[in-house]
Amino acid sequence: MKKIAKDRLSLLWPRIALNYQLFLPIAEEKVVNFSRWEEGAEVDLATLKTANSPKDIIFPQTETYLNFKQEGKRLELEMAGGRKDYLVFGVSPCDVASINLLDKVFLDEPVDQFYQEGRQKGVIIARACLNPAETCFCSSFKINPALAPAGADIATWDLGDSLLWEAQSEKGKELTADFDDLLEEVSREEQERLEQVKTGIADQLKDLPLVNLDPDLIEGGLNEIFASEIWEHLYRRCLGCAMCTYVCPTCHCYDLKDYDGNKCGERFRCWDSCMFSDFTMMAHGNPRTTQKERVRQRFMHKLVYYPNNYQAYACVGCGRCTEKCPVSLDMVKVIKKLGGERNEL
Amino acid sequence: MEKIREEIKEIVRQALASKEVDLILAWEKGQLWYDSYPAFFTEEQGVDSLVWDQFCVNNLSKYLLDDGMAGQKVGILVKGCDTLAFNQLVQDNRIIRDNVVLYGLPCSGMIDPAKVRREGLDRGLIKIKKTGDQLIFVNKEQQIKVLPTQVYYDKCLTCHYPNPVIYDRLIGEKVANETLATHAGRFSAVEELEELSTKDRFAYWDQQFSKCIRCLACRNICPACSCEQCTFDDSELEILGKAKENSEDKFFHLIRAYHVAGRCVDCGECSRVCPQGIPLEKLNRKLIKDINELYGEYQAGLDPSIKGPLVTYQLEDTDTFTAGERGRKQK
Ligand code: SF4
Ligand code: SF4
Ligand code: SF4
Ligand code: SF4
Numbered sequence: 291m292k293k294i295a296k297d298r299l300s301l302l303w304p305r306i307a308l309n310y311q312l313f314l315p316i317a318e319e320k321v322v323n324f325s326r327w328e329e330g331a332e333v334d335l336a337t338l339k340t341a342n343s344p345k346d347i348i349f350p351q352t353e354t355y356l357n358f359k360q361e362g363k364r365l366e367l368e369m370a371g372g373r374k375d376y377l378v379f380g381v382s383p384c385d386v387a388s389i390n391l392l393d394k395v396f397l398d399e400p401v402d403q404f405y406q407e408g409r410q411k412g413v414i415i416a417r418a419c420l421n422p423a424e425t426c427f428c429s430s431f432k433i434n435p436a437l438a439p440a441g442a443d444i445a446t447w448d449l450g451d452s453l454l455w456e457a458q459s460e461k462g463k464e465l466t467a468d469f470d471d472l473l474e475e476v477s478r479e480e481q482e483r484l485e486q487v488k489t490g491i492a493d494q495l496k497d498l499p500l501v502n503l504d505p506d507l508i509e510g511g512l513n514e515i516f517a518s519e520i521w522e523h524l525y526r527r528c529l530g531c532a533m534c535t536y537v538c539p540t541c542h543c544y545d546l547k548d549y550d551g552n553k554c555g556e557r558f559r560c561w562d563s564c565m566f567s568d569f570t571m572m573a574h575g576n577p578r579t580t581q582k583e584r585v586r587q588r589f590m591h592k593l594v595y596y597p598n599n600y601q602a603y604a605c606v607g608c609g610r611c612t613e614k615c616p617v618s619l620d621m622v623k624v625i626k627k628l629g630g631e632r633n634e635l
Numbered sequence: 636m637e638k639i640r641e642e643i644k645e646i647v648r649q650a651l652a653s654k655e656v657d658l659i660l661a662w663e664k665g666q667l668w669y670d671s672y673p674a675f676f677t678e679e680q681g682v683d684s685l686v687w688d689q690f691c692v693n694n695l696s697k698y699l700l701d702d703g704m705a706g707q708k709v710g711i712l713v714k715g716c717d718t719l720a721f722n723q724l725v726q727d728n729r730i731i732r733d734n735v736v737l738y739g740l741p742c743s744g745m746i747d748p749a750k751v752r753r754e755g756l757d758r759g760l761i762k763i764k765k766t767g768d769q770l771i772f773v774n775k776e777q778q779i780k781v782l783p784t785q786v787y788y789d790k791c792l793t794c795h796y797p798n799p800v801i802y803d804r805l806i807g808e809k810v811a812n813e814t815l816a817t818h819a820g821r822f823s824a825v826e827e828l829e830e831l832s833t834k835d836r837f838a839y840w841d842q843q844f845s846k847c848i849r850c851l852a853c854r855n856i857c858p859a860c861s862c863e864q865c866t867f868d869d870s871e872l873e874i875l876g877k878a879k880e881n882s883e884d885k886f887f888h889l890i891r892a893y894h895v896a897g898r899c900v901d902c903g904e905c906s907r908v909c910p911q912g913i914p915l916e917k918l919n920r921k922l923i924k925d926i927n928e929l930y931g932e933y934q935a936g937l938d939p940s941i942k943g944p945l946v947t948y949q950l951e952d953t954d955t956f957t958a959g960e961r962g963r964k965q966k
Binding site for chain 2: 318319320321323341342350351352423424425497499500526527529530531532533536537545547549550558560561562563566567568571612613614616617618619622623626
C-alpha cells in the first residue's frame, strides 16, 4: 500500500492529464459531477454522491456509430469510435459495482464493441465512502462502502491529510509505478488508522435508516410480482420524466437514431428511458401504453428480469433516485412494498 | 403545523366520508425526514398517513390532468404558489374549476433538503421544530437554531403569494406577506444577466444548458406545460430528438421557455426538480420581466378571468417588431 499527500494531488492531476482524459468530481455552482479536469477546476473529493453517476463517461449519453455520405450512386460508410485513453478518479464503491453490472450486459455475447473499447481504454480509481449518507443502501446489495469492489484499478481512502492508495489490477499496478515519485510508503500508524476508518464506516452503516432493506426478502416470482397490486398504487404520482433512469448508474437502455442531412448523416445511439411514452415505440405502437406499465418495467427490470439473466440485482443502492426523484418514487419504496424489509429494529 | 395537520386530516376524512369528493390530492410521509410526496386519498381509513409539514413542496395541481381524474369530483390541498398554477390550468381550459374543491393552506415557506445537507444539518436529524421565526434542528446530541432564510427553497424566499389566491375552504391562519423575504429580489439575477454583453450572456446560457441531461423533469412538473401532445415527444421531429447535443439542449430550453411565456406562474418547480441545478427561473423571469415592462405588470394565474398579454391584442400595444429595433425595446 502507498499514499499520496493531499497537497501533492495538484501535481498528480496534470501528470495524469498528460496521457489520459482525466475525469474528477468537480463542483460547479454547488452541483458536483464527474467532468474533464483542467487547471483551476474545483475538485471535490469530499462530496459523497455526484449528481450524475460516472456512467456517461463509460457509456456516453450520445455516441456516434457511423458517418455516412452519398456521392452519386456511391454510399460511403465510416465507422466512428476510436476513444482516447481516460481515467476516472474518485468513483464510489457503489458506482464501481454498477460498472460491473453494465459489463454483464454489454460484454456478454454479442459483445458491444463501442462499450468494450470504452472499457479497455479506461482506468477506474475508486474512493471509499467515509460517511455513507442516509439515502445510501449499498449494503443491501452486499457492497462494502469501505472497500473498492473488483473492477476498480486502484482503491483509495481519505485519511485527512493524505490518500491511501492500493493497486487492485494490472493497469493499477502499472500506473502506481508511473507515479512512484509522487507516492510514499505507508507507515504502521497509518495502516492502523485505515483499520479504524473501516471500523468507523461499519459502525455508521448500522445507524443508517435504510439498513434494513433486503431485496432477497422480496416475495413471489416473476408472474406474481408482475401482477402485484402495488403498481396500481405506486405509479400514480410518477411524472414520467427520465430523471431516475438518467441519474441511475445501472440503467442502460438506449435508442438508435440517424441524423439525416439528406446527402450525409450520422447514425448514433443515445440513452433512452423506459419512463418515456415513446420508449420502444414500434410500427404498431408502444407495448407499454400506460405509466403504470412503465414504472413496473423499471423496477421489474432491476429486481426481477436482470437477476434472472445475470444472477445479480441491477441496483447498487446508490440512493440517487431516492434523493432526486421529484415525487419520491424510488427503489426503497418499491423494495419495501414488495416485502423486502427486515423488521428487526 | 402539527395542529393544522390534524385539522386537515379531519376535513379530508369528512369530505371523503360525505362523498363531497371522490378523491383528495395531498401529501404523505416516506422513509426519511425530507420525504413528503404527492399522495391520492380515496378512503377515509387511509388518511392517517396524510402529512402537512415543511417539506410539502410538490405542487399537486397538474395531477388534475391525469386520465383517471375524468368524471371525478376531486379535492386538492393547495398552497399559495399552487393556486396560481391551478388558475393557469383553468385559464388554459385544461381543467374545469367546478369539478375541483380547493382546500387552501397558507404557507410560510418550505425547506430545501439540499440546503440542509449542505449545512451539514442532516446528520442524525431527529426532527425540526419551528418557534417564532426560527427553526430548531434536533439531533441526538444537540439542538441547532437556524434562520429560515438559510434552509428555505430559493423560490420560497422570493415568494409573493404565500396565501392561496383561490380556495373553497381555507385551513389555518393566513400568513402575513412580510414574514417572507419580499418580491424585491425576484428580478435581481435577471438584471445581472442583462448587464452582460450578448456574447457573454450567450456563453453563460450555453454553459448552463450544456449541463442538461434532458430528463424532462422540468417539463413534466410544470403546470404551464400542459399540452396533450408535447412537441418534444414527437419522435419524427427533426430539430430535436434524444441526442445529448449542445444545439439540441439549447433548442429544448428555448422552445420550452417560449411555450410557457406569459403562462409561467413562477412557481419555481422546474428549478427545484432539476438534478443539475440549472437556474431555469432566470430564463422564465426574464420573460416575465419583459412582459411586465412591455405590457404592464402581469402575474399569470392570479385571475383566470383576465386574458394574458400574449394572447390578447390592443391597439396601444408596443409592437416591438416594428416600433423597436428588431425586437429590442426602444430606449
Ligand atoms: S419515478 Fe420519479 S424520476 Fe422516475 S420518471 Fe417517475 S417522477 Fe420521474
Ligand atoms: S435504482 Fe436508484 S438506488 Fe438503485 S442504482 Fe439506480 S439510482 Fe441508485
Ligand atoms: S416554467 Fe417553471 S416556474 Fe414557470 S410554471 Fe413551469 S414549473 Fe413553474
Ligand atoms: S430538469 Fe434539468 S436536467 Fe432535466 S431536462 Fe430539465 S433542465 Fe435538463
